[in-house]
Amino acid sequence: MSAVTAMPPKNYEVKPKLDDHGQGMCELLEVSMGPHHPSTHGVFRMDVVLDGEKVVKLKPVFGYLHRNHEKIGENISYLGMMPYTDRLDYFCSMTNNWAYALTVEKLAGLAVPERAEYIRVIMAELTRLQNHTCLIGFFVQDMGALGTPMMYAFREREKILDLFESVSGARMMCNYMRFGGVRVDVNDAWLAQAHKVVNEYGLFLDEFEAFLTANEILLARTQGVGVIPKALAVSASLTGPMLRASGVNYDLRKVDKYGIYSRFDFKVPVGDHGDIYDRYMVRVLEMRESIKILQQAFRDIPAGPVMDPKSKLRGFRPKAGEVYGRVESPKGELGFYLISDGTPNPYRFRIRPPSFINLTVLEDMCLGHNISDAVVILGSVDIVLGEVDR
């Protein structure tokens, strides 16, 4: 009797084993996960073909929340589209606003005052903090840690949303930025409160990490699961933490240096293995870098106006032309492609949604894994259906 038992094969064979007559010995089961499923983060469906518990085929099905934002954009004025961008990725309305404002500013040749640039950076980094925190909460919940981590995350998120509410009037649908600046200035009391929240955020992250980063269950469920090789990540146009976890150093804050990001001293965390754990870790480290950026912004923010005096809110008609603008939103590269024909409405209004394109490789990540892993893999992509389906 040999003491050594064979290790299970690492790469699962996708084809079912055949008997002598060419018939499959196991039956494949087709499961429709969603559109109403607690793990799909909204109305999203995956058509999964299972061999036992292994995923053999997985096709995502979109469109349950489709309302054709791009068509709305063609039939509404430039400014009128600003509140609609809040509803794309409703976790990160501030960065959505920024991406759109940045594109229109490029199109119309508007400048942004110094103070408004700092406020934009502060808002974007606060957004990044709360988005990544919530995402980790959700995805730990997908692994079965019901409730507690998500409530911790939501407790912290609420502090940031309170800041957003006090400055823009809305927790999530902020509609805060305008072409050539921001809608209202922030006062010193707000800045002091925001500074306090940011100072305490590091302590919260320490606490969060103490529970999660070396957690045995989290390590077992995430390490080596849902791996994306570097070449595939680049070819599949992945962006954001998904891309950087696969080892590609590409952050638009460093590459494009839009806004005033060239002034800040921060690092871009890059993963090594491209698995779920690296995606988790990249997000945690990104939050730490965001805190660094925020501290510098609070230190350096100058006084001054927050709107370009040349910008026109009413009767805004940019000259004909086309422009593509993009920012590093928490989920990846959020881009807007606008074609103007000189009328008050854009001729073409295109949104490049990061989480929609990040889902391109969902099947590649899930093949050969258990169905329970597919849930965690989807959680690690960080999708918001408002943006995926538009």
Add this chain to the structure above:
Amino acid sequence: MFTVETLEQIKARLETAFPAARLELVPNECPAGDRSLLVDAASGFAVATFLRDDAALKLDFCSNVTGIDWPEKELTEKIKVRQVVDGVEKEVEEVKKTVRPGFLEVVYHLYSMELKHGPVVLRLRTQDRTSGTHLPSLTPLWRGAEFQEREVYDLYGVLFDGHPDLRRILMWDGFAGFPMRRDYIAPDDFEYEPTPHDEVLAEAKKHYPAEVKP
């Protein structure tokens, strides 16, 4: 444009590499925007392969795929014509009307993640908007175009030859028409109201002419 080469240099190199390709620089009236490179559909795939694999460009990242609908448009142009009016030869301004045939356009924004430059904007145009809406799919080159090309097919009706899985993506299977086209008419989703008035009344009369009393 952040690339080391200008678009003219890229075009010149492409012209030597592909003598048969018809390339054109499309100007952009917006000063901050990028000009784009229009390629004919037949050599689109070869040109895109060149852009991806060329050592100086290495455009490995296809960021954005956009469909655009350009319906048939009447262009008016004022030209001066010499005419004999009342026996005297005069220079008269005349409006000349030409019809630009409609087409669908797909725009690719290409960047390089390795060399961190871009974008090079690549445009492909279909023959027309009805029967000749075929274009080569660039999904075999950039996987990231897969869902985006499906979306362009879904909303505009561009048929991508060589796409591995060309199905509708945002609209449901069996949906007729292409909703992002400029001439698309949305279905009349009239809901019944017991006491219709104003526009609702007009709609109601259209739907239930026999039942609705003014």
